[in-house]
Amino acid sequence: MLDLLQLLGQHEILLVSCPLFFTVLLIFFLALIRPAAAKRKLLLPPSPPKLPIIGNLHNLGRHPHRSLHVLAQRFGPVMLLRLGNVPVLVVSSADAACEIKKTHDLTFINQPKLSVTQKLLYDCRDVASAPYGEYWRQMRSICVLNLLSNKMVKSYRAIREEETALATVYIKRYCSSGLPVNLTELFSATTNNVICRIALGRKYNEDKNKFEKLLSVFLELLGTPNVGDYLPWLSWVNYVNGFNAKADKVAKELDEFLDGVIEEHVNRHNRHENDQKDFVDVLLEIQKQDTVGFPIERTSIKAIILDVFSAGTDTTFTVLEWAMTELLRHPKAMKELQKEARKVSGGKSSISEDDLHNMQYLKAVIKETLRLHPPIPTLVPRVSAKDVKINGYDIVQGTHVFINAWAIGRDPSSWEKPEQFIPDRFLNNPIDFKGHHFELIPFGSGRRICPGMLLAMQINELLLANLVHKFDWTLPGGASEKDLDMTECIGLTIHKASPLIAIANQCSV
Template identity: 70%
Template sequence: TTNKRNLLLPPSPPKLPIIGNLHNIGRYPHRSLKSLAQRFGPLMSLRFGNVPILVVSSADAASEIKKTHDLTFVNRPKCSLFQKLLYDYKDVASAPYGEYRRQMKSICVLNLLSNRRDQSYRGVREEETALAVEKIEKSSSLCSPVNLSELFSATTTNVICRIALGRKYSEDTNKFGKLLNEFTELLGTPDVGDYLPWLAWLSHVNGLHGKAEKVAKELDEFRDGVLEEHMNRHDRHLNDHAGIQGEYQKDFVDILLEIQRENTVGFPLEKISIKALILWAMTELLRHPKIMKKLQNEVRNVSAENSSISVDDLDNMRYLKAVIKETLRLHPPIPLLLPTISTKDVKLKGYDIIQGTQVIINAWAIGRDPASWENPEEFLPDRRICPGILFAIAINELLLANLVHKFDWSLPGGAKEKDLDMTETGGLTIRKKSPLIAVANRCSF
């Protein structure tokens, strides 16, 4: 075993007996960890109870972990809430490294997320974007402010439901949306028993485990209903075509059931919301009218005489892509990446990282690192963007382009840009706490 006295561990703030550094973490952990990293460095050693933690706040260290030492940090630590909510670690994100996870990732990449499959759903995105624009036009004609938070939530939920599940669940939209929000919030809630096992009983007393079991049960029942609906549709389709399956628009569930029928191992249905990103992008544009104007000029020039933006137009909108990238830099949907755990002792940037250390990469801090970005707190789409921060989210580009194409936007009641509330709310993802209300004025070209 390694002699701990000879180890060179990353710098660490002072620890308290028993709880370690848990007292250093405030309401917004990504902000607390960034403040600590400014004092103790981009590689920082903490202890949460009896668990060793490594906090990574620089792009080069994160890259070394993900590329050079990827097999050392390939597994995720056990978490009681993940176990309850994610089918006992059978989802792609938390499954242990091995053949099962390899097959699951292969199914996702090849069958669900390929370019060919993505292109087949462009009509869904365009239809739902057109419906959103119609709602804004109606509000604009009535001179009513638009609740963009509700609009983005409904639009992205409808797109994802149609692509993943085959139809909207409008009759259950509020319940379904509330359930997904509770699910995401629970995934980002720390369970004290994971760090201080002798206090595990607290999560039963305060209702955390009870809430997790309730949400898991309700989501499971919803998924069961979706699966049964699709299996019945498949059987009807076979009967209608005398045993020969005809062509129809397949959604994610159809594809998964097809794989299952071919004796490929299945996995539970899951969905991560993207509505937060669109909301942050519109918030930043409303805070920066000059950037909004530049984006509108690009979108309106590319669209020329067209009444709306299509997926084909997006390739020519470089500034739009820069706005999306800059929004991702300042407001990453998941500020603290899901933790991994070291499977053996390893050297990282000259420091010793011992086996069993949980690694937390602070994506929010990396996006605001002055060593990588000039004026890191400013929203500047014109800056040169690191290509690694971009991951394709087609509905964001399409919806945002159509919003700035057809309408000029302002804040209601003569409010100023500086008055916008930028407060976040927590969970696995960070969202804007207060709804974004704005006034849309129809643009006359």
């Protein structure tokens, strides 16, 4: 009898526990399949076919902006790639760029953490790559107030005009002999000298060639996709192919140069109180006074100086190089710009910055150059901080974003005859490059728009205006405009792969 009762008791326990067990099992099973079900419900952008493991890494090619443009023509202006383990959204339309840079600016406010950026930019202590937050706000404010504001840009007018005058004197030496001028070298040297004098207080001619080469390799490395960022288990490849060794060498040599610049300023004893302070002086003074609410380390000062140089020299002279290239390819546009320059000058020997606001065709030439040749074609990559919808598509947190400004500038839905160089399209046209018109965003838009845009444009406009005002230009050896090599280099900043060489003939103004 006792055995029977025990058996019944066990049976009741089973009757109670079995439903409970199956309920827990069902909940566990639903928890496992829910992410997959949710994933099936996501409306993802169209994607090109992927290869196992590497995904779409093979689609990037030597010039990603061109390769991505071709893909976008097949898969649409909003498409999703898979670079190794990382989802990458590629945007090639003004509407989608507006959603990212305006509607969802805060969601895409940060750059992805890339190993080469951390290595070369002092673990992202600069302004361009620093995470959005108090440090970034304070560092950006320091740069704008003390270097890049309208007031400060105007205060450095004499430096720009002096270096422009020196550039024209340099060209005159070649006029009598008929020798060709290396315009790429001239544009690089002039912009470098302007930035050196503004930011560092003097030219560094003794280190000029070495520093320019370092900066070139620096920008090439920043623009080279790093397989380890997309496939971490293949990070060892960067040791085998020499990428890491190259990055370490550049980082070390740039650091030594910047340390020398800072030490020179710290140990300077012959400065007069009335002397204009350069940007390094300002940074050291802020460091000493500790006025930003947290200590500014030397690492931060070096990172910011490097930002100023990389953005202020290479990207600036790239615009000049492409503008002059397009003018040489389009003689009618060149003559129109020369006509405007010589009319505005009123018989003066040179064009000053006061004259520039009357040169509407000059501004149109530069806008058209920026449309066809944005210095950083895919802009600085961003990463999604949360799940978001773009053009109706679901974009998951952690997705990297490339905005192909190069492709947007060639979008036939925004531009008539998009492949042709037609500066006249910008005459009586409100579209500008200041971040409000997403058909033209070579400097980005939103909170992270390039703060050095005004300084760069002042350098570009003044130098280009004086070069077409004082000289007539032809290609060497009687070459025609069709013979100009338009091949692009590789790297973060895209300029001509071969130097721009031209013959200058001084004209009587």
